[in-house]
Amino acid sequence: MSAINRQFRLAARPVGLPKRSDFNLVEDPVPVPGDGEFVVRNAYISLDPAMRGWMNEGKSYVPPVGLGEVMRAYAAGEVVASKHEKFPIGSHVAGVFGVQEYALSNGKGAHLADAKLAPLPVYLSALGMTGMTAYFGLLDVGAAQAGDSVVVSAAAGAVGSLVGQIAKIKGCRVVGIAGGADKCRMLLDDYGFDAAIDYKHDDVKDALKKHCPQGINVYFDNVGGDILDAALSQLALHARVVICGAISQYNSTSGVKGPANYLALLVCRARMQGMVVFDYASRYGEAARDLGIWLAQGKLKSREDIVEGFDTFPETLLKLFRGENMGKLILKV
Amino acid sequence: MSAINRQFRLAARPVGLPKRSDFNLVEDPVPVPGDGEFVVRNAYISLDPAMRGWMNEGKSYVPPVGLGEVMRAYAAGEVVASKHEKFPIGSHVAGVFGVQEYALSNGKGAHLADAKLAPLPVYLSALGMTGMTAYFGLLDVGAAQAGDSVVVSAAAGAVGSLVGQIAKIKGCRVVGIAGGADKCRMLLDDYGFDAAIDYKHDDVKDALKKHCPQGINVYFDNVGGDILDAALSQLALHARVVICGAISQYNSTSGVKGPANYLALLVCRARMQGMVVFDYASRYGEAARDLGIWLAQGKLKSREDIVEGFDTFPETLLKLFRGENMGKLILKV
Numbered sequence: 001m002s003a004i005n006r007q008f009r010l011a012a013r014p015v016g017l018p019k020r021s022d023f024n025l026v027e028d029p030v031p032v033p034g035d036g037e038f039v040v041r042n043a044y045i046s047l048d049p050a051m052r053g054w055m056n057e058g059k060s061y062v063p064p065v066g067l068g069e070v071m072r073a074y075a076a077g078e079v080v081a082s083k084h085e086k087f088p089i090g091s092h093v094a095g096v097f098g099v100q101e102y103a104l105s106n107g108k109g110a111h112l113a114d115a116k117l118a119p120l121p122v123y124l125s126a127l128g129m130t131g132m133t134a135y136f137g138l139l140d141v142g143a144a145q146a147g148d149s150v151v152v153s154a155a156a157g158a159v160g161s162l163v164g165q166i167a168k169i170k171g172c173r174v175v176g177i178a179g180g181a182d183k184c185r186m187l188l189d190d191y192g193f194d195a196a197i198d199y200k201h202d203d204v205k206d207a208l209k210k211h212c213p214q215g216i217n218v219y220f221d222n223v224g225g226d227i228l229d230a231a232l233s234q235l236a237l238h239a240r241v242v243i244c245g246a247i248s249q250y251n252s253t254s255g256v257k258g259p260a261n262y263l264a265l266l267v268c269r270a271r272m273q274g275m276v277v278f279d280y281a282s283r284y285g286e287a288a289r290d291l292g293i294w295l296a297q298g299k300l301k302s303r304e305d306i307v308e309g310f311d312t313f314p315e316t317l318l319k320l321f322r323g324e325n326m327g328k329l330i331l332k333v
Numbered sequence: 334m335s336a337i338n339r340q341f342r343l344a345a346r347p348v349g350l351p352k353r354s355d356f357n358l359v360e361d362p363v364p365v366p367g368d369g370e371f372v373v374r375n376a377y378i379s380l381d382p383a384m385r386g387w388m389n390e391g392k393s394y395v396p397p398v399g400l401g402e403v404m405r406a407y408a409a410g411e412v413v414a415s416k417h418e419k420f421p422i423g424s425h426v427a428g429v430f431g432v433q434e435y436a437l438s439n440g441k442g443a444h445l446a447d448a449k450l451a452p453l454p455v456y457l458s459a460l461g462m463t464g465m466t467a468y469f470g471l472l473d474v475g476a477a478q479a480g481d482s483v484v485v486s487a488a489a490g491a492v493g494s495l496v497g498q499i500a501k502i503k504g505c506r507v508v509g510i511a512g513g514a515d516k517c518r519m520l521l522d523d524y525g526f527d528a529a530i531d532y533k534h535d536d537v538k539d540a541l542k543k544h545c546p547q548g549i550n551v552y553f554d555n556v557g558g559d560i561l562d563a564a565l566s567q568l569a570l571h572a573r574v575v576i577c578g579a580i581s582q583y584n585s586t587s588g589v590k591g592p593a594n595y596l597a598l599l600v601c602r603a604r605m606q607g608m609v610v611f612d613y614a615s616r617y618g619e620a621a622r623d624l625g626i627w628l629a630q631g632k633l634k635s636r637e638d639i640v641e642g643f644d645t646f647p648e649t650l651l652k653l654f655r656g657e658n659m660g661k662l663i664l665k666v
Contacts, residue, residue: 257591258595263557265607266578269609275599
C-alpha cells in the first residue's frame, strides 16, 4: 500500500463551470482503520452532474461540501485494510468514498459489490445510484405504465439511457432527447428507443408533437431550461413530470430559468415532482434485483464512459456539462 | 318577460387587460325553449379570473370562447320558461349561462339552487364552482392534513378565502397572502387565519420564513409570478403545490414568468400539480354537503362582492385583475 493518499479537496466555490483552481490536489497519509472501520482503495470514481450542486453553498438535499473537504463522490474499489466484519480485506465495495485514492469508511452507505456478477464500474452505473435513480424516478415518481409515451432528456447520459430502457422493458413508447446524431443513433440502435430527438438540430417542440401525437404521459427531466419548456407544451392529460436534474442550469451565473410553460400543469391536470434517490434507500434491493435480472437477460445495457487518470478529475468532470459523455462517466483511478 | 336579451359577445381577443372594445353589447331576442330545454333569467353573473384565459386562442382545458360568441360565465337565476321536467318555471338554477340576461339551457351542467338554504349568490361562491375548487384543490390535490402549514395566495379572493377557512376547519395552520392592510385584517379577523402577509408591503419570502419556520406543507397558488417563487423557496419536505391559477400572469404581454425556484421541488421532493374543478364533477355532492354544513354552522363565511349593473361587465371584470374585490366578485344583472 502506498503511504500517500492523493485527494481533490474543494478549494473554492465555483462560479459557473468548475475549474482546476476550485480544487486542491493534496497528499494525505493513507488512513488506518480503527475498530469497525475499513479502508478502500478506490478503483473507479463516479462523476455526476449532482456534484456541481454539492459545491454550492446553501440548503439543499444534502449539506454542501465544505471548503477544504475532500470532494464528495461515489466510488468503487477494493478493501485494503479492515477492522470491519462485513467488509474484509479483498472484498469489493461501493459507497460515497470521495475523489481520493483511499477512503476510510465505517460502512455507512457502503455496500459490497460482487465482481463475479458484474464488472466493478457497473456498480456505479446500472447497479448503483444511477440505476436506482432511473428505476424509482420512472416507476415510482413517474408512475410509468405500459402504453405510456415516455420522454427523457439527456437520454444518452447515465440516468437517461437507463430510464428509456426500463420504460421499454415496461411496455412504454420511448422518445429520447439528446445532443448530436451519434447519441441519437445510439438511442435507436443500442437502446431500442422508438424515437430520438437531436436538440442541437431539431426543433424539440415540433419533434415532440410529431413523436407524441397523443401527448407525453411521463416526462423525465435531467436538463431543465428550454427542453423542459418544450416538453411541458406537449403534455397529455394527467401527465407526470419527474424533476431529476437540470444540468442546463447548474452552471448558470445569471440564475435559473423557470419553466414558462408551467401552466400546462393546470391545463393538463399534470404534476411535476422532484426526486432524490436517497429517499428510496429501503427499497434499493428491489431495484437492484430487477436491474440485475434485466442486465443478465441482456434486456438492459449499462454503458460506462471510463476516463483514465485520477489527476484529470477537474477537466474530466466538465465532459458532463459539455455533453461529451456517452453513458455513465467514470474516472479510473 | 322582456323580449330583448342583452348579451356581451366577444368581439376581439384581448391583448393585455380586457377592454370594453373587446366585447360587443348586442340585443338578441329572448330564446324560446324547445323540448327538454328551459330559459333562465340571470340574476347574478360570476366574474372569475379564469375568464381571461377563456378569451385567448389556443388549446386549454376548455375551448376558447369564439369571436362573436356570448362570453362564457357561470350565472344563477330563475327559470322563466321551461319544457324541462327537472327545471320548472320559478325554480332557481345555477350553471354556465354566459354574460347575458337570458340563457337557453338543456340542463347540462346546470343544477337547482335552493334559495331557502342560501342566498342565490352563494351558489356562485361557496356552494358553486368557487367552493368546489377550494375544497378539492386543498383536500384532494393538496392533500392537506391536520397540523400542516398551509399558505394560500390571493387569500382575500373568492377561492383563496375559502381555501384558508377550509384549512382551518381541517386543523391546519393557515397563512394568507393578500394585497393591502384591509384584506390582511379581514383574513385575520373575519376568516380566522393564523397569519397574513401583505405582498404590497412585506417581503413575502422573509414573511413566509417567519410564519412557516418548519416550511410550507401545502401552497395553494392563485397568482403565479414572484409570489409563487417566494413560496417555493420555503417548502417543507414532501410539500404539495396546488396550481389553481396565475392571475399575475394572465394579462402579461411579454409571456409568462416561469418559477425560477422550481428546483425546490427536487430539493424538497415536492410536487406541483395543476387542477381544474370540472374533473371533480362526480364528487360535487360530497363537497356541497360539507360546505353547506360548515356554512350553516357558521364555521365558513362566504363573502360576495356584488356590483350592480349588467352594462358594467367589462369594467367590473377588471376589479379582479386590480385586486379590488373582497371575496367573490359577482355582477348583479
